[in-house]
Amino acid sequence: MAELKFENVIKKYGKTEVIHSVNLDVKDKEFLVLVGPSGCGKSTLLRMVAGLEEISSGTISINGQVVNDIAPKDRGLAMVFQNYALYPHMNVLDNMSFGLKLSKTPKQEIQQRVEETATILGLEDLLLRKPHELSGGQRQRVAMGRAMVRKPSIFLFDEPLSNLDAKLRIQMRAEIKLLHRRVDSTIIYVTHDQVEAMTLADRIVVLKDGIIEQVGSPLELFAHPANTFVAGFIGTPPMNLLEAKIMGRPGRLHLEFDSGLTIPIPEKPGTELTLGREVIMGIRAEEIVPAQEEDSSERSWHIEAEVLVVEPLGNETHLHVTIQGIKFLSKCEGRRIVSPGDPLKLSLNLNEMHLFDAESTRVIY
Numbered sequence: 001m002a003e004l005k006f007e008n009v010i011k012k013y014g015k016t017e018v019i020h021s022v023n024l025d026v027k028d029k030e031f032l033v034l035v036g037p038s039g040c041g042k043s044t045l046l047r048m049v050a051g052l053e054e055i056s057s058g059t060i061s062i063n064g065q066v067v068n069d070i071a072p073k074d075r076g077l078a079m080v081f082q083n084y085a086l087y088p089h090m091n092v093l094d095n096m097s098f099g100l101k102l103s104k105t106p107k108q109e110i111q112q113r114v115e116e117t118a119t120i121l122g123l124e125d126l127l128l129r130k131p132h133e134l135s136g137g138q139r140q141r142v143a144m145g146r147a148m149v150r151k152p153s154i155f156l157f158d159e160p161l162s163n164l165d166a167k168l169r170i171q172m173r174a175e176i177k178l179l180h181r182r183v184d185s186t187i188i189y190v191t192h193d194q195v196e197a198m199t200l201a202d203r204i205v206v207l208k209d210g211i212i213e214q215v216g217s218p219l220e221l222f223a224h225p226a227n228t229f230v231a232g233f234i235g236t237p238p239m240n241l242l243e244a245k246i247m248g249r250p251g252r253l254h255l256e257f258d259s260g261l262t263i264p265i266p267e268k269p270g271t272e273l274t275l276g277r278e279v280i281m282g283i284r285a286e287e288i289v290p291a292q293e294e295d296s297s298e299r300s301w302h303i304e305a306e307v308l309v310v311e312p313l314g315n316e317t318h319l320h321v322t323i324q325g326i327k328f329l330s331k332c333e334g335r336r337i338v339s340p341g342d343p344l345k346l347s348l349n350l351n352e353m354h355l356f357d358a359e360s361t362r363v364i365y
């Protein structure tokens with residue numbers, strides 16, 4: 001079993017603080033994904049867990065034991081890097097056995113573990129090849145195999161799929177998910193790709209500039225983003241985020257945009273919105289769709305728009321539109337036969353609207 005705890009973890013390089021007091025609990029057997037833009041501190045956090053980077057202050061514990069001063073090899077974990085880091089002069093078999101040989105594991109056990117792992121990863125026929133004789137995906141599997149033979153209680157992955165082409169990435173993504181079910185280990189997985197994060201994670205940690213913005217299950221983050229950063233980061237295409245002001249009168253509030261466009265704010269019990277407050281309205285593209293004539297449900301609100309750009313993706317269509325001078329992105333199922341310049345009646349599902357405070361960017365509605 002392996003639980004991890006980060007308590008007030010800070011990392012400084014010289015005088016620059018790059019990780020600002022991170023607190024986080026990782027549960028036993030959890031698949032936790034750290035996601036965030038380049039330079040936000042994902043690798044640094046992971047390398048501190050591995051012991052490859054010193055912790056400037058705070059503690060990291062594994063199963064209740066502080067590991068700050070414990071050598072990497074004694075932490076019971078294995079790390080898989082983006083660039084695989086295989087030994088180029090060794091064949092697959094030796095690459096996979098190397099760590100076990102170093103730790104003086106009996107020969108027979110090494111053989112058994114390597115064979116077992118090679119079978120799981122479909123590497124049986126490649127054991128005598130050198131890394132340069134393998135495809136990117138095969139090398140990636142060897143790198144994973146090398147970590148797996150050590151039977152670690154914690155796996156650390158740092159963008160392991162980023163060197164692969166799109167198709168292989170999807171395939172390996174499924175393999176990693178399967179692997180997690182098989183090995184019963186705790187996994188911390190770093191990526192900057194929110195789709196990878198959504199598809200793999202039990203829980204996602206969104207990191208920005210060395211600060212945790214939000215922690216939650218993929219669907220929690222999608223449905224209830226805590227701030228505009230998470231709202232814009234999770235989900236494809238990104239959520240529409242637009243500046244507006246709260247106007248009207250109590251009980252009949254609306255949003256007013258710079259162009260004069262007004263959109264009603266459905267009443268929600270328990271929320272208090274003050275008149276005149278500057279906000280950012282968030283609405284996902286899929287909540288804005290061409291209106292059906294017969295659709296008069298009270299959930300949706302209809303308005304005339306003009307089509308600017310049409311992006312047909314086959315199974316769905318993205319429409320860039322303007323509504324009274326404000327640009328929105330709409331995403332609809334299937335194909336849409338519309339052209340730039342066409343007028344189009346849209347239906348906005350205002351019950352799925354989010355409001356964020358313009359200054360703090362935190363969610364208020």
Ligand SMILES: Nc1ncnc2c1ncn2[C@@H]1O[C@H](COP(=O)(O)OP(=O)(O)OP(=O)(O)O)[C@@H](O)[C@H]1O
Nearest residue numbers: 013018036037038039040041042043044045191192
């Ligand atoms: N050895 C170092 N010395 C000084 N600054 C460093 C060092 N390593 C990383 N940094 C800085 O720390 C910050 C976090 O870096 P880190 O590599 O953790 O980012 P990341 O989230 O993994 O980014 P990417 O997605 O590009 O891999 C960055 O601003 C980076 O420039």
Ligand SMILES: [Mg+2]
Nearest residue numbers: 042043044158
């Ligand atoms: Mg990194």
